[in-house]
Amino acid sequence: MTESKHRYFIINKPPNMVSQFISPDAVGLLGDLEFDFPEGIHAIGRLDSHSEGLLILTTNKKVTRLLFQGEMPHKRVYVVHVKNVINEEKLNLLRTGIPILIKGNVEYVTTPCEVDIVEKPKGWAKLSKEPEDVPHSWLKITLTEGKYHQVRKMVHAAGHKCKRLIRMSIEDLELGDLQPGKVREIEQEDFFKKLKIENWRE
Numbered sequence: 001m002t003e004s005k006h007r008y009f010i011i012n013k014p015p016n017m018v019s020q021f022i023s024p025d026a027v028g029l030l031g032d033l034e035f036d037f038p039e040g041i042h043a044i045g046r047l048d049s050h051s052e053g054l055l056i057l058t059t060n061k062k063v064t065r066l067l068f069q070g071e072m073p074h075k076r077v078y079v080v081h082v083k084n085v086i087n088e089e090k091l092n093l094l095r096t097g098i099p100i101l102i103k104g105n106v107e108y109v110t111t112p113c114e115v116d117i118v119e120k121p122k123g124w125a126k127l128s129k130e131p132e133d134v135p136h137s138w139l140k141i142t143l144t145e146g147k148y149h150q151v152r153k154m155v156h157a158a159g160h161k162c163k164r165l166i167r168m169s170i171e172d173l174e175l176g177d178l179q180p181g182k183v184r185e186i187e188q189e190d191f192f193k194k195l196k197i198e199n200w201r202e
Contacts, residue, residue: 004188006060007038010173013055014180019046030057035183044068045076045170048149053078053167054175057183058191066197067170073144074171074195078151079121081164086137090158091115094141100153110154114142121166123177136163171196 013019017028020043027049031037037057044056044063056063067074094115102108118140137160141151155162168175172194178184192200 006058006188007041008060008063008186008188008191009037009041009057009183010175010178010186011055011057011183012175012178012180013047013052015050015052018049019043019055033181033183045146047167051165051167052180053165054169054173055167056170056173062200066200067195068146072196075169076143076146076167077169078141078143079118079166079168080139080141080151080155080162081120082137082139082155083134083161083163084137085135086117086139086158086160090160091117093158094139094154098154098157100147100150100157102147108147110147110150111143111145113144114140116140121168123179124166125180 011030011033013030014028017030017032019030021029021031021037021041023029030043038059040059041057042059042061044058045068047053047055056067094113096112097109099107099109116139118138120138139155141154143150147153151165152162173186173191174194186194192198
């Protein structure tokens with residue numbers, strides 16, 4: 001097997017950090033993480049600064065096209081903390097398709113997706129502004145599309161405030177026990193196998 005000229009990483013992005021290495025604003029950057037990333041590294045499928053969890057970093061510029069612009073949609077799993085207890089009617093709205101506003105102020109009905117009520121994920125530290133004694137729900141949302149701020153907009157359209165958003169996996173590429181702010185390098189063939197991308201050699 002020939003050695004790959006590209007490198008592949010996942011990180012558990014903490015909150016209050018943008019998914020980039022350079023910014024004109026005074027914000028947390030990927031370069032603040034305690035890791036010596038190779039030259040040419042960039043993020044794939046960004047998370048906004050308030051969101052947490054799985055973020056892919058690679059030196060391979062083809063990955064964005066293969067993962068997000070191909071004909072085959074790729075499954076992404078998010079765990080979402082929402083204000084107030086969500087009822088079955090709202091859950092069904094989220095599952096079957098809910099209108100949100102997308103670029104150009106256009107109304108868009110989301111593709112049907114999986115939504116379930118779950119327990120708070122284990123091992124995740126409580127955020128300082130996250131009181132446990134007020135009514136709330138934790139949701140697991142599995143999407144195959146990714147409009148700008150889609151999960152937050154879906155939850156808002158269902159009448160709930162998104163208090164915390166964590167991306168847990170993309171296909172079989174999972175955070176697992178990777179702690180916030182930590183980095184894990186993944187071997188090239190394993191990386192594409194877990195993302196269910198078969199045409200990466202082309």
